[in-house]
Amino acid sequence: MVVMDTDTTTAAAGSAATGPQGTSGAQGSYVTGGQEFVRDTKYIETRITRDGRDGYPVEAGRYRLIAARACPWANRTLIVRRLLGLEDAISLGLCGPTHDADSWTFDLDPGGVDPVLGIPRLKDAYDQRFPGYPKGITVPAIVDIPTGEVVTNDFPQITIDFALEWTDHHRDGAPQLYPEHLRDEIDAVNKGVYTEVNNGVYRCGFAGSQDSYDKAYARLFTKLDELSERLATQRYLVGDTITEADVRLFTTLARFDAVYHGHFKCNRTTLDEMPVLWAYARDLFQTPGFGDTTDFTQIKQHYYIVHRDINPTGIVPQGPDLRNWLTPHHREELGGTPFGDGTPPPPPRPAEVVPAEHWVPTS
Structure with missing residues (x-):
């Protein structure tokens, strides 16, 4: 069985003509016939910490976050980096929304080359540290600029470390996204959201049998109903301010109607037919750091073009x-404030603004 991640590039069977920047041009394969989807969660666990115990100390300007706006796991890092004000400390490289079986690529940059790392493919940074890296090339990834080596692609830990290890570089008024007194509850909520929702939509979309799809579908909507009950009486998932838990749920909800409902067959109801979750998602979307990092055009391009074994035409x-x-959400009536005693982040840097035509029509 081939164990894959939609935001991982993996070699596909057969041969293909060479594509741009030396990539294979071959499409990845995401569904294994007759089997359920199982995500490979063995990531590079190296951490960037204040004490540098893994050999990579926190150091402003040393590291580059490589992300893709299309990817929900990478979108988390974009949100947290912006909420905490880490733009000056950690630079950002953005891959294009589509990739082949070989690697995410820097299609959006002049010449298709990242202007800081000088590479056309994210795979080059993985191979720089681990020659012949045998696993999928995933975003988000953090690269050590001086060596050009990938440091980590452990996306659940990256955002936690942004919150806890990079505090010397947080902006004034940055929120507490992983406060100590709420960590046990946040961890418990995150576990259920990850297994049943974040990964649950993929278990539906990449199911290789009717039985595995039926089970995944039931689990997904059971958890969404539970979350609706929880959020009916409280504005945020844990506590009365935004936390890491809200970031993790949001990126799936933001893609639900645009992609998961149709493309992944998660079609019991659309998000806008689930009143509590829909209001909750709009509340976050209209909060600085969330909606302004969301690129609906790239999201749709990624899923519908890359997953050719689900959508063969690429339309x-x-x-x-x-x-x-x-539209108004009225969630403020439940109490709580997005940033607690903190403040909203300033507007996005000009180079990091989502193009207006990729966002929500305002008229």
Whole structure:
């Protein structure tokens, strides 16, 4: 069985003509017939810490976050980096929304080369540290600029370390996304959200049998119903401010109607037919750091073009209508404030603004 991640590039069977920047051009394969989808969660566990115990100490300007706006796991890092004000400390490289079986690539940059790392493929940074790296090339990844080596792609730990290890570089007014007195509850909530929702939509979309799909579908909507009950009486998942838990749920909800409902067959109801979750998602979307890091055009391009074994034509749908993301949510009536005693982040840096045509129509 081939164990894969949609945001991982993995060699596909057969041969293909060479694509741009030396990539294979071959499409990856995401569904194993007759089997359920099992995500490979063995990531590079090296950490960047204040004490540098893994050989990579916190140091402003030394590291580059490589992400893709299309990817929900990478979108988490974009949100947290912005909420905490780490833009000056950790630079950002963005891959394009599509990739082949070989690697994510820097399609958005002039010449298709990252301007800081000088590489056309993210795989080059993986191979620089681990020659012949045998696993998938995933985003997000953090690269050590002086050596050009990947440091980590352990996405659940990256955002936690942004919150706990990089505090000397947080902006004034940065929120407490992983406060000590709530960590046990956040961890418990995150575990259920990850297994049943974040990964649950993929278990539906990449199911290789009717039975595995049926079970994944039931688990997904059971958890969404439970989350609706929880959020009916509280504004945020844990406590009365935004935490890491909200970041993790949001990136799946933001993609639900645009991709998961149709492409992944998660079609019991759309998000906008689930009143509590829909209001919760809009509340976060309209909070600085969340909606302004969301690129709906790249999201749809990624899923519908890359997953050719699910969508062989590569046609990207025109819908859904996204204008309702900006409608009133009334979640403030439940109490709580997004940033607690802190403040919202300033507007995105000009170079990091999502193009208006990729966002929500305002008229």
